[in-house]
Amino acid sequence: MREKVGFGIVPPDVMAMMGILSDAGHGVWLVGGALRDHFLGQSPRDFDLATDASADEVVRLFPRVIPIGIRHGTVQVHTRTRDVEVTSTPGSGLEGILEDLGRRDFTINALALSYPEGSFLDPHGGCNDADARILRAVGDAGRRFREDPLRVLRVFRFVSELGLDIEPGTCAASRSEANGLTAVAGERVREEVFRILSGGNAVSALRLMEESRVLRTVLPELHESGCSHAIDTMGRCPNRLRIRMAALLHGLVEEEASLGAVSPCGRCVSCRTAEGVMVRWRMSGRQIQGVLGILENPLPGDSANWTDADLRRFIARTGPEFAGDVLELARACRAAGGDSAGAEQLSGLYRRYRRELELRPVPRMRDLPINGEDVMRITGLKPGPRVREILERAHLEVLENPFMNERKILMDFIRKEFHKEAEIETS
16 A cells, blocks of 8 residues: 655645635645555645636636636636646535546646645545556547547557556557547647657657557658658657657658658658648747758768768758757668668768767868858859858868968968969959
């Protein structure tokens, strides 16, 4: 049996909130995530409250309130430390909180601790399921998922984050109710997908999503031929959201090579389709550009034979902010495809990349200590494409010989190599 839970897990700011609600004559309970985490042996992070006060009364009691779901009786109270979600129960007293717990998604979330009495409520066996590390819907799983189809994705988020097993009835309902996800707002889907990808058991969660057809429901662009490979590649990538998202989306393939970039596994990644998915999920422009910065810069096939200068040219062309992730994705892709020798070669290339950045920054053309005005002053050229060509030549010289990345050296180089440009221009 588990030890009885007490208020020792509750931080002072949340305790103060519970005291304010109680002093105002309202019933108040700690519910959900904090209790779940405690019984799963983890440090509680999310502290949610349920109260028989109305949402309007909660707004009056606290100075900083965000009405995130006030129409449904939920607001967010901001303390100096955190945001606490406060939900109004359907009724007052014990009857109200029991009805509230009966509407929650999973048994491990249908737990409550009353204030100030400290009475613990577990009407649906959540503690036993936490002990067994089983994820079970409260009551009728299909009904729970129809109430909020996003709960289907939460099943797999808990698998990814907590390593739980899915109770068979809950698993079957996630499959049968998956189509409801098509009506869920893109940003809600995005947040669940992000958390699935960032979890310690992301591969297991995505495999289960693939088997239950849930993955194809939220990502119909993912071709069956690329799905398993994309998941395996994602699992071999570092646990960083940008590269894991790129790994998942590199399974979006097209027949026409002109539609995208060729990935390390030989597939043609449709960057246009990948961007469409990210727009649908309402990812930020910065997030979208970060993922596309990886997908749009595939590693050339001759990379195993690169010289240091070749590597610097790749870093400059791709951008130092993307080059490392491009190399990591290529390595993971090769490993997922069974090419262990190729993966090891790319691991070596990645180590060389890291050493190169430790030695000195790899400049892009815009980082050179000279610019177009310097070129025009030395050569007498007028503004035009030739000025850029000369800058590009200077940039290539720097990538070949890093010591040249000094203003005086580059100015002397241009004087020596292009001193006749003015004569040609005026002749």
